[in-house]
Amino acid sequence: EAGVVQSPRYKIIEKKQPVAFWCNPISGHNTLYWYRQNLGQGPELLIRYENEEAVDDSQLPKDRFSAERLKGVDSTLKIQPAELGDSAVYLCASSPGTGANVLTFGAGSRLTVL
Amino acid sequence: AQKVTQAQTEISVVEKEDVTLDCVYETRDTTYYLFWYKQPPSGELVFLIRRNSFDEQNEISGRYSWNFQKSTSSFNFTITASQVVDSAVYFCALSGGMTTDSWGKFQFGAGTQVVVTP
Numbered sequence: 001e002a003g004v005v006q007s008p009r010y011k012i013i014e015k016k017q018p019v020a021f022w023c024n025p026i027s028g029h030n031t032l033y034w035y036r037q038n039l040g041q042g043p044e045l046l047i048r049y050e051n052e053e054a055v056d057d058s059q060l061p062k063d064r065f066s067a068e069r070l071k072g073v074d075s076t077l078k079i080q081p082a083e084l085g086d087s088a089v090y091l092c093a094s095s096p097g098t099g100a101n102v103l104t105f106g107a108g109s110r111l112t113v114l
Numbered sequence: 115a116q117k118v119t120q121a122q123t124e125i126s127v128v129e130k131e132d133v134t135l136d137c138v139y140e141t142r143d144t145t146y147y148l149f150w151y152k153q154p155p156s157g158e159l160v161f162l163i164r165r166n167s168f169d170e171q172n173e174i175s176g177r178y179s180w181n182f183q184k185s186t187s188s189f190n191f192t193i194t195a196s197q198v199v200d201s202a203v204y205f206c207a208l209s210g211g212m213t214t215d216s217w218g219k220f221q222f223g224a225g226t227q228v229v230v231t232p
Contacts, residue, residue, distance in 0.1 A: 003158075033220075042222030042223050042224050043159070043222050056219065089157065091159070103159075103220060104161070105160075107157050107158045108157045108158070
């Protein structure tokens with residue numbers, strides 16, 4: 001069974017440029033999470049989806065970040081425009097359902113903003 | 115609000131030594147779940163264990179063992195006879211139970227870097 005697939009693995013951009021990250025969760029996993037992990041810190045939730053509905057986006061900086069999960073499968077996280085402080089690893093995770101189910105993480109997308 | 119504290123930033127050991135990682139949590143929920151994840155240099159977080167708040171039995175899995183103490187709000191993790199392959203960052207995480215507002219929300223600690231040298 002394929003795991004959570006993320007792309008790109010690495011991205012280097014100039015500040016003020018846009019960037020997008022893509023995530024394909026495990027087949028059948030209804031819940032999808034986007035986390036941001038800054039260097040030396042634990043993952044911090046950006047947004048959680050139940051199928052195609054964003055059920056928790058309270059931590060998403062909506063002025064520059066957006067996300068979508070069309071058809072309740074793949075998801076895209078976009079930053080426009082990027083700032084220096086957005087440099088981090090963006091992790092996607094999925095689970096069969098909300099709650100105590102185990103999160104399965106992708107390898108992450110490392111963003112460097114110059 | 116939920117909080118997970120991993121006070122140890124980095125632990126260095128020589129191969130075959132035991133290493134214990136501390137995790138202290140705060141929650142107002144009466145039901146909750148605790149987790150440990152491993153993040154090797156490749157970057158992907160790997161699930162190790164899940165424990166619910168009603169089960170205080172310690173658990174052993176190979177060289178890994180976990181000590182859950184509700185009285186001290188701790189969920190510590192011990193690697194026995196460490197190996198170089200154990201070198202990674204280890205995260206403790208907390209999620210609320212099904213009947214709580216924290217259901218589906220995972221709060222991670224800052225992580226502990228374990229370095230095992232030959």
